Amino acid sequence: MPMKIGIGPCYFRSTDGTFDYDAGALRMLSHGYRHLDFDWYANTENELYAGDTEEEFIQNTLKWKEKLTKHGLIVHQVHGPWCGDIHDKTPEGRAERFEKMSKCLQAASLLGARYMAIHPIMPFGSNSPDHPERLYEMNYEFFTRLADVAERYGTVICLENMPFTNFPLASVPSLLALIRDIGRDNVRMCLDTGHANIFPLPLGDCVRLIGKEDLKILHVHDNMGVQDEHLHPYCGTADFDGFSDALEQIGFDGVVNLECSVRPTSYHTHEQRVERELALAERVKRIAKWST
DSSP states (O other): OOOEEEEOGGGGBOTTSOBOHHHHHHHHHHTTOOEEEEOTTSOTTSGGGSSOOHHHHHHHHHHHHHHHHTTSOEEEEEEOOOOOGGGGSSHHHHHHHHHHHHHHHHHHHHHTOOEEEEOOOOTTOTTOOSOHHHHHHHHHHHHHHHHHHHHHHTOEEEEEOOSOTTOTTOSHHHHHHHHHHHOOTTEEEEEEHHHHTTSSSOHHHHHHHHHHHHEEEEEBOBOOSSSOOOBOTTSSSOOHHHHHHHHHHHTOOSEEEBSOOOOOOTTSOHHHHHHHHHHHHHHHHHHTTTTO
16 A cells, blocks of 8 residues: 655745645645645744734634645644754753744644654754763753643654754664653654765665654655755655665555645746646655555
């Protein structure tokens, strides 16, 4: 049985910068996507976090659910707030991030999403090797506390590997060790293929190392093995056929979710945009074994 496929809300944006949810949802479905990665909670400066009371936050989130599920789309995962490492440097900054991650877990539950992807905290810098033991302890404490919040909402925190070669919790093995030390059923792994491709361990080996129990969600994109680029699969150096085979070997039954998009511009006609969207959809279907 082929795996499911998903993508972020890029289909909803029109070439003039406005949004057309109905037309975008219909195109998504016609291209094979039924599962959505709702990543708009990643930006803590947007209106989703702005000055709402608890009731207003709930009602606004439910309005989004109504929009997003009107045509039968499933919100599979959300991306938690990514504030940048500068916001992790102080206790006040980490407290704010914890609060907004907690709100995002609540939003995930309201949207019907089981999973929230989130980056580890980076109090000593995103690409700094400094204080690895203290960094580990701080992340252990932070996400153990956040797991208690996630338990209230019935959601799963999925820690995401990073593209920073000097950061001690960036690689798949190092982050997986933290997840297993935390030892909570609702703290699992988001495998980011583009981030992993910057490290030596091939994608297929990453999948087999993590295994089905801990691998819950995916961010699928490509690069040339040097830096994070969010290229379409098969446009860089990552071995996506090996990745696809490994997913099948471990019995992964989740969503092959793209973290890349076809961003519309005023230079594209509607026909050109659809052609590019279809080409990307064919790439993710190849990974998800839709051709077999």
